[in-house]
Amino acid sequence: MKKILRQGSTKKYRARCAVCDTEFEYQVPDLIFIKKLNMVCVECPNCNILIQHKGNPSSNITTEQL
Numbered sequence: 396m397k398k399i400l401r402q403g404s405t406k407k408y409r410a411r412c413a414v415c416d417t418e419f420e421y422q423v424p425d426l427i428f429i430k431k432l433n434m435v436c437v438e439c440p441n442c443n444i445l446i447q448h449k450g451n452p453s454s455n456i457t458t459e460q461l
């Protein structure tokens with residue numbers, strides 16, 4: 396059993412799906428780590444495509460769609 400001693404980031408992130416144009420909010424537990432690509436992604440709640448997680452919303456790093 397795990398007990399949380401100090402809660403980590405509960406920050407909410409925003410993403411926009413390039414495929415279906417859905418804008419959504421997600422949190423750290425929603426992230427999926429893709430070992431093969433060494434990439435952290437989040438699944439679009441509408442079309443289920445994987446979108447690369449951008450930890451820093453102010454960064455201008457453009458990401459390729461999978």
Ligand SMILES: [Zn+2]
Binds near residue numbers: 412440
């Ligand atoms: Zn989508």
